[in-house]
Amino acid sequence: MSSHPQIELRQVNRWFGDTHAVNDVSFEVYAGEVFGYIGPNGAGKTTSMRILATLDEATSGDALVDGFSVVEDPDRVRRRLGFMPDYFGTYDNVDVHEYLDFFARAYGLRGTERSRALAFVEDFTGLDKLSTKPINGLSKGMKQRLCLGRTMIHDPSVMVLDEPAAGLDPRARIELREMIGRLADLGKAVLISSHILTELAEVCDRVGIIEQGQLVAVGSVDDISRKAEATAMVEVRFVGDVPRAHQWLHDRRDLHEVRIDERKATLTHAGDEAAQAQLLREMIQAGLKVVEFRCRTKSLEDIFLEVTEGRVQ
Numbered sequence: 001m002s003s004h005p006q007i008e009l010r011q012v013n014r015w016f017g018d019t020h021a022v023n024d025v026s027f028e029v030y031a032g033e034v035f036g037y038i039g040p041n042g043a044g045k046t047t048s049m050r051i052l053a054t055l056d057e058a059t060s061g062d063a064l065v066d067g068f069s070v071v072e073d074p075d076r077v078r079r080r081l082g083f084m085p086d087y088f089g090t091y092d093n094v095d096v097h098e099y100l101d102f103f104a105r106a107y108g109l110r111g112t113e114r115s116r117a118l119a120f121v122e123d124f125t126g127l128d129k130l131s132t133k134p135i136n137g138l139s140k141g142m143k144q145r146l147c148l149g150r151t152m153i154h155d156p157s158v159m160v161l162d163e164p165a166a167g168l169d170p171r172a173r174i175e176l177r178e179m180i181g182r183l184a185d186l187g188k189a190v191l192i193s194s195h196i197l198t199e200l201a202e203v204c205d206r207v208g209i210i211e212q213g214q215l216v217a218v219g220s221v222d223d224i225s226r227k228a229e230a231t232a233m234v235e236v237r238f239v240g241d242v243p244r245a246h247q248w249l250h251d252r253r254d255l256h257e258v259r260i261d262e263r264k265a266t267l268t269h270a271g272d273e274a275a276q277a278q279l280l281r282e283m284i285q286a287g288l289k290v291v292e293f294r295c296r297t298k299s300l301e302d303i304f305l306e307v308t309e310g311r312v313q
């Protein structure tokens with residue numbers, strides 16, 4: 001990994017009227033790194049990506065691509081960056097090769113440089129066998145490959161992919177993840193958004209979780225998981241004097257997020273397995289009639305729900 005970041009957001013803010021769509025967001029992505037940008041709908045992912053891609057302007061702050069500012073040097077930024085939006089327009093009477101050729105020309109590629117770029121991208125995306133197929137007849141997965149191909153036709157050092165996995169079937173998702181891994185192997189810095197953390201966990205070196213415009217957590221998936229793993233989710237079922245069991249749970253200061261539904265309670269408890277065994281022992285010593293006691297560490301989805309609070313704007 002090189003020392004200077006390929007992507008750098010510096011205290012980016014974007015207001016739309018009263019909506020603070022991007023709120024003081026800063027992060028970096030390095031060459032060869034895949035950074036997952038995760039957040040619910042309306043969190044501000046697309047807006048920040050569009051600012052980075054010079055398609056929108058920040059209200060304040062700056063974004064840099066390979067050291068060039070989107071404000072001072074937008075042309076240099078565009079040459080170094082490929083942006084894949086979350087929609088794909090329809091085009092009549094255009095085949096795969098013609099579509100890619102159009103974008104290659106738009107980026108100013110000529111002669112053998114253009115043929116080489118087209119051959120590389122068609123091979124990389126596996127579209128070489130479909131080069132004469134009309135693009136409106138492609139499956140969603142193949143259209144995503146084509147969109148990715150068009151995004152990388154000018155060999156950018158930075159790739160920004162907005163929700164590329166949305167709407168793909170499981171096989172196409174796996175293939176997309178594999179292609180993203182290969183982009184990083186080529187040394188590109190990849191910023192990729194999703195509203196599903198687990199969808200990206202495998203392919204991302206680091207993730208940033210954004211909610212209501214604010215980055216609420218940044219780190220490797222392992223780091224974020226480890227922090228949450230110190231807490232177990234516990235499910236307990238009782239018989240007998242249920243109101244007393246409820247009271248006992250509420251009175252314990254070490255139990256959190258206690259939710260009670262008739263004879264079943266769910267709660268979170270800090271501590272390792274020994275601490276969980278101790279909790280069960282104390283319940284029984286207190287005379288509670290426990291018929292079921294289950295502990296599990298948090299899943300990535302639990303973590304996501306924990307760091308975000310489901311707020312939308």
Ligand SMILES: Nc1ncnc2c1ncn2[C@@H]1O[C@H](COP(=O)(O)OP(=O)(O)OP(=O)(O)O)[C@@H](O)[C@H]1O
Nearest residue numbers: 016019021039040041042043044045046047048313
């Ligand atoms: N052009 C605009 N004018 C007014 N408000 C906007 C505009 N673009 C985005 N917003 C608002 O800014 C906030 C962030 O939107 P953004 O599209 O960046 O979120 P997102 O995380 O990409 O969501 P999604 O997953 O739904 O695409 C939302 O409240 C949205 O309604």
